[in-house]
Amino acid sequence: MKGLLDLIVGDPQADRVVPPTGVTARLTIFVSAVMAFLAIIALALSLSTGRVADRWAEELAQAATLRLPADPEQADAQLAKALEILETTPGVASTRALTNEEQQALLEPWFGTDLPLDTLPIPQLVEIIADEPAYDPEGLQARLTAEIPGVVLDDHATWRDPLLAAAGRVRLIGWAVILLIGASVAAMITLAAHASLAANAQVVRVLRLVGARDVYIARAFVRRYTLRAGLGAIAGVVLALIVLQILPDGGGFFAEVGFDGAGWIWPLMIPLLAAIVAFFATRAAAIARLREQT
Amino acid sequence: MIELDNVSYGHNGTALFSQLSLTLAPGSFQFLTGPSGAGKTTLLRLCYADLRAQKGKTRLFGQDASTLDRDGVAMSRRRIGVVHQDCQFIDHLSVAENIALPLTVAGRVSEAAGNLKELLSWVGLGPQSGRLPPELSGGERQRAALARAVIMSPDVIIADEPTGNVDWEMSQRLLSLLVELNRMGKTVLIATHDLNIIRSLKSDVDARVLRLKDGQLTTAGSVL
Secondary structure: OHHHHHHHHOOHHHHHOOOOOOHHHHHHHHHHHHHHHHHHHHHHHHHHHHHHHHHHHHHHHHEEEEEOOOOOOOHHHHHHHHHHHHHOOOOEEEEEEOOHHHHHHHHHHHHOOOOOHHHOOOOOEEEEEEOOOOOOHHHHHHHHHHHOOOOEEEOOHHHHHHHHHHHHHHHHHHHHHHHHHHHHHHHHHHHHHHHHHHHOHHHHHHHHHOOOOHHHHHHHHHHHHHHHHHHHHHHHHHHHHHHHHOOOOOOOHHHOOOOOHHHHHHHHHHHHHHHHHHHHHHHHHHHHHHHHHO | OEEEEEEEEEEOOEEEEEEEEEEEOOOOEEEEEOOOOOOHHHHHHHHOOOOOOOEEEEEEOOEEHHHOOHHHHHHHHOOEEEEOOOOOOOOOOOHHHHHOHHHHHOOOHHHHHHHHHHHHHHOOOHHHOOOOHHHOOHHHHHHHHHHHHHOOOOOEEEEEOOOOOOOHHHHHHHHHHHHHHHHOOOEEEEEOOOHHHHHHHOOOOOOEEEEEEOOEEEEEOOOO
8 A cells, every 4th residue: 555655646856867758658648548448438338238138138038929820710719728828837927918009010120010910810929927936938838839739939048048148249359358458558558668768778877876776766667657557548538438428329229338337437447457557567667678778 | 895806807708807806995095097998997887786797706895796686786886986987967857966866766865955065065066056967067067976976975986087077177176075085984996097196196195006907907106
């Protein structure tokens, strides 16, 4: 804790030994801001994708659809039988036969609005909401098939699983992007620290001659780069949050993009992580460079 | 204090000197002379562990220099004040800050205020304390370098051609400062190629004169 405090407060005398300006300083702040901006956008997309996928998966996991054979003559009897079986099945919370209007709405994207539903052999759909614990889908299918041949129970597993897998991959890509951004920040800071140490070779030489330890010399550089990376990241995070706020929502996925609940920890963590990466990258670069230089 | 024992050193396979021995006893005053290129600066750098002997042993304050890590070398240098011919300052720091630098890096900033004022007055740089090193004359730079070398009250002062860039009057003033330090008990080693400044000090200090030539270190005497 004392080390962290020393780093933030610094030693004004020690700080003065390194010239205060330079193009590397501005570049460090700029690159750190850009990387933090990209990290926030990547995180927001990744977390939002995860949230949406989780919600869809949860909704799909609770709901199932029963499709009765399209037989107009026996439709009412089959529906009554199916509802009777469902009502007596443990693990079924509720059932509801879809109305003609609802079924027509489902078909509209393919057949348009003027579909004569009553003249077509459309299978009746029944929505099933599972209880906790849920029913056994295979057992229910067997019972239904025994009473109503041709009935199909769709528990949505066939497309819930790929959806979950895709969401998992999107999340993984999100974290990979964060790691790459972190590595890029470390590489950039290392290069900047090397350049700065090379540009200040005379300063380093004088410091060594008057008895400065490597840690003292390194600290002046480390503190600067740590603070620059942290400040640049704060600017990048603020900019990214503004961009996320002004994204056109249109009620689609973009309305979901952003941070939620515990996810808000990330905008706070990114500047801290950038500073930590900068601290270790500069320290390693400075110590290595000092060993080469003097 | 500092001891070189059968030390060898060379560049690119060519020996600059070999099996050379030198002892800087406490409170001694020694001149190191010799022609340009004889290796005087290299020898001095070995004395403050800026270079490592390729053969033989260097002992700094009783410790084998080859066993010192980088922190150990840094700590030893706090006991050695070095004055370079080209002075070597941090150009964006003021003269006062440059002179106080050894105290600053040693974390003894609180001592700087008192010592600094006295020291600036001693070397006659009070009015120039706020200026930057590039604004100083050659003599002022040498005096500032000397002040920086002694601000930590080191045991040993090593000066490499400290009068190289100054006129006769200024060189006498700088040397008298070094003699004064020696009278205070400091060990002094000065490298110079100018025999006149050695002769000028013969009556003021009991100095040993060493001559480095053709890789051999000999004690000079009557030839001076």
